[in-house]
């Protein structure tokens with residue numbers, strides 16, 4: 001059988017990740033990426049409850065429901081990337097063994113992670129990864145990118161246009177490439193730096209990061225609009241729309 005080579009149309013961002021930190025807390029959303037490879041459907045990260053409907057809508061827009069997904073790869077088990085996992089009872093769930101054994105939210109034990117691990121153990125078909133460059137399907141591999149968390153992994157997709165890396169929070173946005181390490185590190189800064197370099201050495205044609213649109217070495221190749229909706233004193237909607245321009249520059253009502 002001749003294996004199909006993946007083109008970009010077989011890699012779909014079904015939930016767009018974004019950064020949104022406020023003085024009321026963090027509302028970040030992780031990217032969820034769907035990959036089609038040789039008859040298998042693979043989902044990388046599943047987001048948190050706040051974008052559960054977006055995730056289901058994203059699957060539906062591609063003619064799918066959660067039960068159609070063969071494999072889910074979790075880059076790590078921080079809440080914003082993993083909480084919707086219970087939707088995928090029929091899928092095989094891939095997670096790195098280090099993350100399973102010692103992963104947590106903020107570098108110390110927390111209840112959400114404990115409960116999350118129970119769900120994985122009791123309800124899901126969990127497969128722990130130990131090797132680097134673990135083969136999921138013909139063109140899809142996991143890549144150890146520790147540092148942000150103890151067992152963080154990224155996903156390498158071989159395409160006819162070169163390597164595409166789905167980088168999770170090892171590289172959450174373009175700024176990380178220039179800076180050399182992610183802004184938020186829960187485990188180890190040196191490991192986090194090594195992971196950024198490791199991704200760079202693979203000379204990715206495109207990086208699909210954990211919390212922003214895709215980019216290449218020159219910058220973003222797509223732009224996502226962020227809409228923030230508040231309620232005014234007279235019951236009116238206050239809507240703020242931000243358009244990403246390059247790195248972190250906003251236009252619109254704030255700009």
Ligand SMILES: [Zn+2]
Nearest residue numbers: 030080169210
């Ligand atoms: Zn994240």
